[in-house]
Amino acid sequence: MRLTRYFLPVLKETPAEAQIVSHRLMLRAGMIRQSSAGIYSWLPMGYAVLRRIEEIVHQEQQRAGAIPVLMPTIQPADLWRQSGRYDAYGPEMLRIKDRHERDMLYGPTNEEMITEIFKAYCGSYRDVPKMLYHIQWKFRDEIRPRFGVMRGREFLMKDGYSFDVDHAAAIHSYNQMMAAYLRTFERMGLKAVPMKAESGPIGGDHAHEFLILAETGESGVFLDRTVVDLSLGGTAIDFDDRAQLQDIFDRWTAPYARTDDTHDEALFHSMVPEDRRVEARGIEVGHIFYFGTKYSEPLQALVTTPEGEKVPVHGGSYGIGVSRLVGALIEANHDDKGIIWPESVTPFAVGLVNLKQGDAAVDAACEDLYAKLAAAGLTVLYDDTDERAGAKFATMELIGLPWRLTVGPRGLKSGVVELACRRTGASEELSPDAAVAKLRAIYTGL
């Protein structure tokens, strides 16, 4: 993409309304534009990151055996009356009427709807286990939206739902999602720690929240340092292997890790030696829980067992805050100059900077690199504007592309370009072809 043809409305100054760093940087980098309180348009740069995050979530969900669907944003109120949540949900739920005065709502979540779908088609133990998920916009009319996309009213969420014949099978589904989430967040370069959670308004008991540690986190967290160092690394996971998944579950949930909602100071001290105790702040980016028959009973989602008995299915629900992750990633990856995208979610693999637009040799070298990078399968943002070097560098640093390839007359005289790493600030001079090869190597396997 050529910057002269792109839409990248960067801001030199920080808009007054933005308080936290991710919100400020998203506005300055031209990623989002506020429409009203807690509701945003996603501009090209922001949308690109959002789609990359979505793609990772899709891949890891399906790897774990979940099946993608797409349910509507607008739901009929009757469905929620059946589960009893129409009245229970409160003013957070946006209630609307259609032209026939029928009560509708903009869905804050989809348990009722997915249960209704399951019930319509699945009635036998042979139909389970099933794990369905979708990535869809939700609306919760928060009293006070804030922090940009981290706490918006409209937000993009992955929510998945498991259906199993009994408790033991449901726990396996739960463990599948636990492993899928660990993989998902690791791929994004995030340290997300599963923490024991309260069941919350949805009910149930087997529940964990995934939090990434960040100074601006909304929750206080208390944890054993050892859990932060756990990593799946290249572990091959067989999602049908109950023992392996149970082992992963055990390893990640054994160390003490809780938010201030569930924190138990005495237990914390008894379980964790002082030198391993960490008190920090965290941002919740995912939530998994087993809720048993909470929805299947009132909605009469039953399956027949091999013995011919009809039993309510055991359900679990698994959320990832996809749009929130954009903000959370920035909270975890930035410096005083701007954003630093991990390679796995960056909107462009590399920024190509032409230091002397209009100079025949430099233009030609840039065009050549632009074509070769594209041929190597890399996405490129080519700054072909006639801005000065300082302005171009500042913009590249602000928008956070992980690698910058700088081409100028000075280096070109000796046949080199500069490849700079956004995260470390390190740079090296090498031939254009070597730069392409190095970038290709960096991005291989992501």
Next chain:
RNA sequence: CGGGGCGUAGCGCAGCCUGGUAGCGCGUCGGUUUUGGGUACCGAAGGCCGCGAGUUCGAAUCUCGCCGCCCCGACCA
């Protein structure tokens, strides 16, 4: 929803107390200059001063009402 603050050019702000036909910086456009870290200078465009009512000869400024946004708190992916 309780408490506080703010709505003036695309963005950041001054002007309001003490009414008199709207200003600064950045950005944008044109020109000169500069050319490896947000260059300097010259010129220009751009605003029913959030909306409505009132007071007044006259309202960005005073009064009342409404709307929107932000911050603290309770609530949440």
